[in-house]
Amino acid sequence: MKRSLEHIEYKENTEALARFAKALGHPTRIAILKHLDKQSCCFTGDLVDVFPLAQSTISQHLKELKNAGLIQGELKSPKIKYCINQENWKIAKSLFKEFFD
Amino acid sequence: MKRSLEHIEYKENTEALARFAKALGHPTRIAILKHLDKQSCCFTGDLVDVFPLAQSTISQHLKELKNAGLIQGELKSPKIKYCINQENWKIAKSLFKEFFD
DNA sequence: TATTCTTATCGTAAAGATACGATTGGTTTT
DNA sequence: AAAACCAATCGTATCTTTACGATAAGAATA
Structure with a gap:
């Protein structure tokens, strides 16, 4: 990607919202979060059983969700x-709510 | 990307939500939508003046928002x-609302 | 008809995202 | 100590995204 030399300045919430949205921008990650919400919590292995994806792929999606701050591992x-x-879930929720009015 | 041979089946809303989220997953597109919401409507040229991006880049972002169904051109x-x-805005709103509870 | 104005599209380049198998690292169990 | 288990990371391949300048397409104006 050819980037602009200057860094574009957005309003603070704009970048935060885009970051959350980006993390939600893949059906597997949405499904993981739905599963996590229903089960309250779960292990990586559980997800590998649920989705027809390699363990490394699931792990990668979990990493992205973690980097976005939407989940945490213990x-x-x-x-x-x-x-x-x-x-952070609350923050994301309020950002989307505010965005959609 | 090495794709799975089989197409993964998600619940209907999962893919729809991910598609909307993906379209929102870039700060410029969030900013465009905010601007559009405030102004009610606007022209491509207005946006080119607002953002330090090439006209073709703005046009490309508009195309993605249009493909996601979030905006329409007349x-x-x-x-x-x-x-x-x-x-579609209403649909997206309700999908996110439902997702975040 | 020629010119201008506005926006979309084309071609291209660089970076990111997504998937996999294989390997590694850290615990627990044998 | 050795084996087994679980999950992260590495290396790799391919597709997608993001950006740009240049060009094309369409309607309005001169």
Whole structure:
């Protein structure tokens, strides 16, 4: 991608909202979050059983959701328990709500 | 991208929501929609003046928003007037609302 | 008819996203 | 200590996205 030399300045909420939206921009990640919301929490292995995708692919999607702040992982040896990050979830929720009026 | 041979089946709303989210997944497109919402409608040229991006780049973002169904264009010769697609906007709004509870 | 105005599209380049298998790293169990 | 288990990361291939300038297409104006 040929980038503009100058960094475009958006209003603060604009970039935050776009970041959340981008993380939600893949059906697998939406499905993971729905699953997480229903189960409250779950392990990576559970998702590998649910989706016809390689373990590494699931892991990659989880990483993106984590980077966006929408989920968080907690070591429950030998597994990792993933849950919704409630704090950021609220922020995302309010940003979308505000955006759509 | 090496694709799975099989097409993954998601629930209907999952794909629809991901499609909307993907369209919102860029700060410029969020900013365009905010501008469109405030102004009610606008022309391509207005946006070119507002953002430090090439005309062709703006046009490409508008195309994506149009493909996602979030906006619609109307020929007002010699310009094109873009507005929010209220019908689909409502659908997107309700999908996000339902998703976040 | 020629010119101008406005926007879409084409061609292209660089970066990012998505998928996989294989490997690694850290725990737990044997 | 060895084996087994779970998940992250690495390396790789391919497709998509984002950006630009240049060109084309359409209608209005001179």
